[in-house]
Amino acid sequence: MIQLKVNGAEQSFNGEPEMPLLWYLRDVLGLTGSKFGCGVGLCGACTVHVNGQATRSCVTVMRATAGKEVTTIEGLEKNGLHAVQKAWMQINVPQCGYCQVGQIMQAAAFLDSKKKPTDHEIDDAMSGNLCRCGTDQRIRAAIKAAAEEMA
């Protein structure tokens, strides 16, 4: 039995401890905001926060989540939208949108640790998150807008 918190709620997991967190969130809990993109931690579509750190849930096994606090896009902000989500809307970042949840989770964790990021720091922080539609320049702009909003 693995005990963990997901978006503030206590959960216990009885299944296979090697199951990646992503599939527990999506198939067991029905939290489908976190996306499957590559399964090997190369695209970032599955990014969630584990104890506040941006984490690729597709390569994080359930065994490793025991006692941890997991936050998904569904729990990122209790009231309304997070500043990063608002910035994403303001800059009109998404095209297909599939990767954007992972991008937003990555950006939110990054901005928690970095208040005034440079372009280089943004690119570095976001380089693990792929966007095939090519919204990269808007992602950079939205992170800057969110950083200002959060300052």
Added chain:
Amino acid sequence: MSTIANVSRRRFLTGGVIAAGALVLGVHYYPKLLSGDKLPHDTNADHATLHPSVYLGINPDGTVWIVAHRSEMGTTSRTTLPLVVADELDADWKRVRIEQAIGDKRYGDQNTDGSHSIRSYYDAMREAGATARFMLIQAAAHEWGVPAAECDTDLHVVVHRSTNRSAGYGELASAAAKLPVPDKRELKLKQKSTWRYIGKGEVSYDLEALVSGKAIYGMDARVEGMVYASVERPPVLGGKVKSYDDKDALKVAGVRQTVPIDPFQGAPAFQPLGGVAVIADNTWAAFEGRKKLKISWDNGANETYNSDQYKNELRETSHSPCKVVRNIGDAGAVFAKGGKVYEADYYVPLLAHASMEPVVALAEFKDGKATLWAPTQNPQAAQDIVSKELGIPKEDVICHVTLLGGGFGRKSKPDYVAEAAVLSKKTGRPVKVVWTREDDIKFDYYNAVASMYMKAALGAHGKPTAWLQRSVFPPIPSIFDVNTVYGDPGHLQQGWTDIPYDLSNLRVENGPAKAHVRIGWLRSVANIYHAFAIQCFTDELAHAAGRDPLDYLLDLIGNPRTIDFKGVEYPNYGASMDAYPWETGRLRHVTEMVAEKSGWGKRKHGKGTGVGIAAHRSFLTYVATVVEVEVNDQGEVRIPRVDTVLDAGLVVNPEATRAQFEGAAVFGTSVVRSGEITATKGAINQSNFQDYPVARITEAPYQTNVHIVESDAPPAGVGEPGVPPFVAALCNAIFDATGKRVRDLPITKLGLS
């Protein structure tokens, strides 16, 4: 333990709150189905009080339902087409609700490809809105006893200004519904000056859902009682299972059963590839079980296919005379005279789509009927193939269209939807087939590998006195008939037969190539390799002549004229040549404009930096692009700036259009930097983003500036036309920066990255 509780049958599990405005799937939105109405495909618009069009309905509370019948994969067409309806209706966008159509021929063509959603449906959407507006005005005029001509509309309200009367659309809906639907000749479309939304645009209707994880993609579709499937497919196209052992697979916790899938018959088309499916309680168990399958394959005839050797064969073919598909003058006679000649070979490998959402579909076969939930660009084709595979009438196949996590052409081929349907029939349960990224890359319908041979005889100022171009590529129709080896007019038109240069001697040829993998449409399709060859060859000739590439390009485009395609089979992307003539003046204009916007020849570029230019028309849109690059001593290419100018006629949604061209630059960057699928003994070598990398934020252009030409010409495509000129301009910029000429993509072959 689970947060899912008490979800009723036929409802979607969402795992969260359904966002207002989010794409909501399924049929649970219809609380008031008319008794006796057996249509399985009704929409809220169908059941609205005023319903003069399949695309539109208005309720007494003033809610306007607009049906989006094209698929949404990121181009915003799900928003932009309804916006056209709303404009002609003079509706308040805030009171519009969009619902997604299922696959149904009553909507017309729904194959969301070829960058033609706006072009093909702009008039139909205007008519739908104008029809409802006409009826609302009539209803108000009757009510007030005034001539309809004295009435007008003003944002969701009909007004009679001289008597200061007004009535909301909701109030008028019932009365309007009693009136006859007017003939379209009676309709008066709004004047451009009164447009509220057309030309101004709107952000995606789904924007908030997209940033909050509430948007439902195919990957997120869930129904009660469903199981998950992962399929081990034949590694070589046309291969078959000889035998398999599933003992260990069945031991994996959560695995329920394995199910063989028959190989396709004849040409692959959209049939499942065959193989063995592992059915499980969750996706991961299905993946794990599949790893334990032991399958012995009969690989079939395509086992002899090796992409390296195939490349040589294509090149060899291109060095001998091929089929002539367009001819002007006598290029052969000019070459025979001798003199200065310039030749070059260009090559683009197979390319995979790699949408961020891997291919996925959910299907339920029950009581002789199939219900599908799929991220498909082509729900009617999904109905067709599922109908054939299951042996049931097409009307008994309901295809719900989810949002697509990218499509780029892959998801217009519904083989994966058929897979899910076949498995549901065999297991008696709803089945979701989840493709891994590896499956998505290994079992794609690839953009064709292509070899292009270019030859020019050079005269005064380095201008060509004769031009010969031969392209050789396995054609897309080979998926429907394996013996098809020549390009079809629909793909030869893509930047090949329509070379826009003013040449007295031109010979355009196409050679045969047999396909050994499934070939399909990928964003911009044949335009990618054709524009690469022509626009880079042009740049080579400019440099050979010691001339400025912009100047040389304009010289070849020549004076404004309409291209005469007499004797050429030129389908013009399915549009009439009258409405969409090929006007070189428009190509010239975007080229001149991009030069100005980018500061061509005016900005200084230091060591290791360079600029390149290219111009191309595709999907009826004229585009010119200037790319600026920096290449360091390690051969790392960075793109600080891109300027692109497009003339797509009337642009309904400029914001979405800018986004498409920004994205096209990133897509093109992936093509140039790393796009390459290869095969050994018939099996694809690449598998995931480590060996099929796509551009990351560190590699994508830092800034793409998109400039839209103001035009009243009819609307043309915007999703695809940005890629081809970008690819060529980037390669030309790399030459400018490094002196290395890119003839073989990707640039890793030149030691660049």
